[in-house]
Amino acid sequence: MTAAKPQVLDELELDALTELVNLGVSRAAGSLREMVGEEVHLSVPAVRLVTRGEAIAILGEREQTKLVAVHQVFEGDITGRALLIFPEAKSLELVRAVTGGDLPLEDIIELEQEALAETGNVILNGCLATMANMLQRSLKMSLPEILRGEGETFFSLAPPPEAGDVVLFLYINFAVRQRDIEGYIAMLMDMPSLAALRVLLQEFIARATGAEA
Amino acid sequence: MTYRVLIVDDSKLARMAVAKVLNGLQPDWVRLEATNADEALEIAKAGGVNVALLDFNMPGRDGLVLAAELKALNPDMPLAVVSANHQVEVVARAEAVGAVFLPKPVTETSLRDFVTAVAASLAAAG
Numbered sequence: 271m272t273a274a275k276p277q278v279l280d281e282l283e284l285d286a287l288t289e290l291v292n293l294g295v296s297r298a299a300g301s302l303r304e305m306v307g308e309e310v311h312l313s314v315p316a317v318r319l320v321t322r323g324e325a326i327a328i329l330g331e332r333e334q335t336k337l338v339a340v341h342q343v344f345e346g347d348i349t350g351r352a353l354l355i356f357p358e359a360k361s362l363e364l365v366r367a368v369t370g371g372d373l374p375l376e377d378i379i380e381l382e383q384e385a386l387a388e389t390g391n392v393i394l395n396g397c398l399a400t401m402a403n404m405l406q407r408s409l410k411m412s413l414p415e416i417l418r419g420e421g422e423t424f425f426s427l428a429p430p431p432e433a434g435d436v437v438l439f440l441y442i443n444f445a446v447r448q449r450d451i452e453g454y455i456a457m458l459m460d461m462p463s464l465a466a467l468r469v470l471l472q473e474f475i476a477r478a479t480g481a482e483a
Numbered sequence: 484m485t486y487r488v489l490i491v492d493d494s495k496l497a498r499m500a501v502a503k504v505l506n507g508l509q510p511d512w513v514r515l516e517a518t519n520a521d522e523a524l525e526i527a528k529a530g531g532v533n534v535a536l537l538d539f540n541m542p543g544r545d546g547l548v549l550a551a552e553l554k555a556l557n558p559d560m561p562l563a564v565v566s567a568n569h570q571v572e573v574v575a576r577a578e579a580v581g582a583v584f585l586p587k588p589v590t591e592t593s594l595r596d597f598v599t600a601v602a603a604s605l606a607a608a609g
Binding site: 281282285286288289292293294296297299300303309310312313314315316400404475478479480 | 494495496497499500502503506539540542566567568569570571572573587588
């Protein structure tokens with residue numbers, strides 16, 4: 271909980287990681303557009319690398335209500351958990367946006383699980399698959415699972431996290447059919463995975479810029 | 484012929500990647516870089532920019548808004564809007580402001596057609 275602030279990525283590595291996430295989210299927007307049949311506005315500001323404790327604190331400060339998360343485990347050279355997190359109220363809004371918005375409430379509640387899992391899967395897969403492709407590694411991903419609770423719940427899933435775990439944390443804002451939905455994408459990794467990610471980022475930077483590796 | 488190309492992207496890595504590809508295609512072109520729309524506009528207003536490559540998703544004004552502003556400044560300047568977000572609406576808006584849409588990440592293959600066309604049209608304009 272009191273692990274030192276992760277300073278493991280330098281400026282260009284963090285820039286490269288942000289760019290990869292942006293590519294992933296941009297592609298996810300394209301896939302979502304196919305799903306809803308209307309333009310999806312998606313934006314992701316800068317990526318932050320924080321400790322697990324900080325991620326829980328950020329969520330606790332910004333969100334007073336219960337949260338919903340779509341959770342997927344990824345495995346490969348980098349192993350960890352990816353979470354798409356929304357305030358509970360926004361998750362129904364998301365379902366309305368995705369389904370077209372004219373369904374009665376009971377149908378929306380019934381569809382919520384499925385629509386959340388599907389949307390989460392598109393966004394998380396878009397990010398992770400793009401990152402994996404650009405880093406030239408393959409990642410195996412579990413099926414999406416819906417979780418409800420608080421930041422503490424999401425970042426304390428078994429097997430128990432290690433003290434040095436880091437969270438790649440980003441705010442995501444997307445709008446469909448005039449409905450604004452703000453949420454978060456979080457990738458929880460342990461230190462060995464972060465070290466592996468750093469090496470892959472360095473190789474990616476060398477390829478992209480033509481510099482010697 | 485040497486032209487001045489403005490590369491606008493908030494990501495340093497993305498600017499470096501575009502510069503690398505461009506250098507392979509047109510090593511003589513002088514590259515200028517901006518990290519956001521305001522910087523880009525300032526450089527363009529100072530004059531001498533022949534062509535610009537604009538990232539779509541940037542903090543502040545996005546690449547499509549910037550494209551319209553650059554066109555207002557110089558209607559003849561060839562522009563490309565670069566993004567991994569190739570929703571038909573985004574591509575259509577790029578075309579509507581008179582810019583070419585290029586998928587991100589930029590590759591030599593995708594940039595070649597644009598650069599060749601730009602070189603031809605700039606040469607024709609003298």
